[in-house]
Amino acid sequence: MADFDYIVVGAGSSGCVVARRLSDDPASRVLLVEAGGTNQSVFIKMAAGFARIMGNPDYYWSFPVVPQPGRRPERHSYGRGLGGSSAVNGTWYLRGQPRDFDAWRDRGLPSWGWNAIQESYRRIEDYRAPGADRSRGFDGPQQITQATYRGQVFDAIVGACQEMGIPWTEDICTPSVEGVGRTQYTVNRRGQRASAYESFLAPVRNRPNLSIVTDCLVKRVVVQGGRAIAIECERGGEILRHTAGRDIVLSAGVYRSPQLLMLSGIGPGAHLAQQGVPVLHDLPAVGANWSDHQKMGISYDLRNHPGLNREFRGWRLPRNALRYSLTGTGPLARVGMPVTALVSGEGAPADWPDMQLAASPFAMRTVKEMAANPGSPISDKPGITFAGFHLRPKGRGTVRLASADYRDAPIVDPRFWQEEEDQRKALELFGLLRRMAGAKALARFVGEERQPGPACQSGAEIITELRGMTDPGLHGTGTCSMGVDPDTSVVDDACRVHGVGGLRVVDCSIMPMPVSGNTNGPAMAIGQRAAELILRRG
Numbered sequence: 001m002a003d004f005d006y007i008v009v010g011a012g013s014s015g016c017v018v019a020r021r022l023s024d025d026p027a028s029r030v031l032l033v034e035a036g037g038t039n040q041s042v043f044i045k046m047a048a049g050f051a052r053i054m055g056n057p058d059y060y061w062s063f064p065v066v067p068q069p070g071r072r073p074e075r076h077s078y079g080r081g082l083g084g085s086s087a088v089n090g091t092w093y094l095r096g097q098p099r100d101f102d103a104w105r106d107r108g109l110p111s112w113g114w115n116a117i118q119e120s121y122r123r124i125e126d127y128r129a130p131g132a133d134r135s136r137g138f139d140g141p142q143q144i145t146q147a148t149y150r151g152q153v154f155d156a157i158v159g160a161c162q163e164m165g166i167p168w169t170e171d172i173c174t175p176s177v178e179g180v181g182r183t184q185y186t187v188n189r190r191g192q193r194a195s196a197y198e199s200f201l202a203p204v205r206n207r208p209n210l211s212i213v214t215d216c217l218v219k220r221v222v223v224q225g226g227r228a229i230a231i232e233c234e235r236g237g238e239i240l241r242h243t244a245g246r247d248i249v250l251s252a253g254v255y256r257s258p259q260l261l262m263l264s265g266i267g268p269g270a271h272l273a274q275q276g277v278p279v280l281h282d283l284p285a286v287g288a289n290w291s292d293h294q295k296m297g298i299s300y301d302l303r304n305h306p307g308l309n310r311e312f313r314g315w316r317l318p319r320n321a322l323r324y325s326l327t328g329t330g331p332l333a334r335v336g337m338p339v340t341a342l343v344s345g346e347g348a349p350a351d352w353p354d355m356q357l358a359a360s361p362f363a364m365r366t367v368k369e370m371a372a373n374p375g376s377p378i379s380d381k382p383g384i385t386f387a388g389f390h391l392r393p394k395g396r397g398t399v400r401l402a403s404a405d406y407r408d409a410p411i412v413d414p415r416f417w418q419e420e421e422d423q424r425k426a427l428e429l430f431g432l433l434r435r436m437a438g439a440k441a442l443a444r445f446v447g448e449e450r451q452p453g454p455a456c457q458s459g460a461e462i463i464t465e466l467r468g469m470t471d472p473g474l475h476g477t478g479t480c481s482m483g484v485d486p487d488t489s490v491v492d493d494a495c496r497v498h499g500v501g502g503l504r505v506v507d508c509s510i511m512p513m514p515v516s517g518n519t520n521g522p523a524m525a526i527g528q529r530a531a532e533l534i535l536r537r538g
Contacts (some may be wrong), residue, residue: 004031004211006534007231009218009260011036012084013520014507015251017124017527020141022534023210030210031242032201033050033233035217035256036081039088039197046324047193048184048312048335050088059088063255064402067411072367076412078253078474082214083195085253085474086520089131090336091185091193093144094517095121097524098175099352103511108484109493111533114175114305120528121521127184131170139255140467142199142524143188147338148329148507153276153305153361153384156340159441161357162344164432171342176351180341183358187519191328196524199445216240219406221264221503223280228503229335234406247502247534249495252526254476256508258287259410261480261490266500276404281499283492290397291514292414293356293389293473296426296466298433300384301447304483307361307382336360342517345390345428345436356517357388357436370533384446385532387434390426391516394419399479414472417463427459431468475519480509494533506530 008019011034019032037058043049044059053059060077067073079085098114105113116137125137127144158168161180169179188194205212215235222230222241230243250257261267263281267287267366272279311320311331324332337358348354363383370377397414417423448454452465483489486498487513495504508523515522 002229002243004029004242004244005246006210006249007031007242007244007247008249008251009033009231010084010250010252010256010507011082011197011212011214012079012222012251012253012507013196014522014527015249015532016083016200017524018249018506018531018534019210019212021528021531022206023204023207025535026207026209027536028209031244032073032210032212033216033231033242033407034082034212034214037214039081039083039195044083044087045192045193046121046332047091047187047191048332050090053088061253061256061409063409064411066411068414068416068467070464071416072468074472074538075422076255076472076476078255078476082201082212083197086186087193087195089474089520091334092185092336092340093173093186093521094340094356095185096515096517097352099349100513100515107512109482109512111493114316114528117525117529120525120532124345124469124528125522129171130230133171133174135175136171137174140195140336142186143194144184145187145189146182146184147334149334149338153307154338154447156441157359157436160436160439162337163343163439163441165437166341168342172342178343178350179351180339183336183338185334185336187334191324195449215295217406218252218260219263221250221260221266222268223264223500223503226499226503244502247504248533249530250480250503250505253507254290254479254498255399255410257505257507257509258479258490259391259401261286261497262401262504263404263406266346266497275401275509277401283490283498285481285483285488287399287410287479287511288396289478290412290414290476291393291395291478293391293393293514294416294426295387295389295471295474296429296433296435296469298430299366299379299386299450300386300437301450302361302363302382302384302445303447304444305361305382307363307384309362309379309382312378313380317533318386319352329398337385343432345432346427353516354392354425355388355432356391357385357386357432359384359436361445363450368451379386383436384449386437388429388433388476390422390429392514393419393425396478417467420436421524423463426470427462430462430466475508475514477508477511477519480505481512482510483512494537495530504534506532529534
């Protein structure tokens, strides 16, 4: 008899939902294995506290990146430990657009159209703000709240968007509309970060049929007779083996899920052979089709207003920490941009926005300032930042093994902006951000552009500057893509790995195309939908 019915590898945004839903059946024995720790730090529970632990290997995976033309050296960091990236991200919540999911459906994936995904969102969401769209859920495990920031600058940012023809919307997650509204966060009504672990698993952690093991690094999936039967993992220096009677579900993320497949002998045969991994099943698309939203930000001097920078320095920081600990309110209860806008850029349908814009009276030091004088990344003078993503990039990168050693991080080749269309869209996004900053509604508050500066005007100059300014959005997708053709995809409509029984992948890596927005919300919806399919189809 197998040790468990289901084994879920990875306690991130998808894995926590899958483990919760599979364990809802008291007859099913579920093991959730997480490589990181319990993530119970006060700096995780406080939404803005993640800045204090950013890059700490106790809380983040770090993945090497192939050097890209014109860009500074970089590594990609994703969350580690219970909750995964939902425990250490900026808590920004969006759902993607209906046409994202309908495009998946139209690629031969009938279980993933908007009608189905909308129901998954309803089941996971607890969103109760006034003006909520009727598509929203209000009694699910995942609490979502709006930005609480108020004031003249907020009103001016909204006014700038309206000057650009972007209408106000009470719920920025309203499907298929352009609009500007309050940013939504995975922060609960007590002002605490609502990670996927805290929302889905903490309330049921003591279920007798649910085992959660942390600090356990999976080496490989054991495949016999064409079926996944067990995992091998390391915990405290000891090599362990756990067997599964029904399914092994990889929810280890856009980099670790393809790595585990490849370490198990499932992936592009030539690459596996080159790394010394015996090839069990040649599946060329493993680690291919990687995509990400590149994050662009432009900061300006802030005039006639103190802004938010001062709230995170000097005597105000301990005051705000005390306020947060007593009331769960104040600057430390939310993080990031209080205003979000979704806009259809050139060539994009009006009901399928491809630009995400945001703004805040807060600024980090510029890349050039940090290079000249390393130190705190928070600017020491008032600033206002306009940021955004192009949401549907054309370029695709890869994830490949660095070696056959499971302890070595895989290598990412983003192939950043190699598609001419992506460069054109980057220039379009830059122009939208400058238009917002230059709007009459903001004239009283917006001063000089800090980087690249007003002298930078030509397209070539802007692209050169942006290569040094733009950061990965850490919205990675696609490396275990869903599809019907085993030559170009990794899993089928039910998240089953092509050609291998008892093995599924459920996380952002299965997205055949990126969603139009941040990926934490869609990752949880994917977990919900996949669990439904697993339970329905056995």
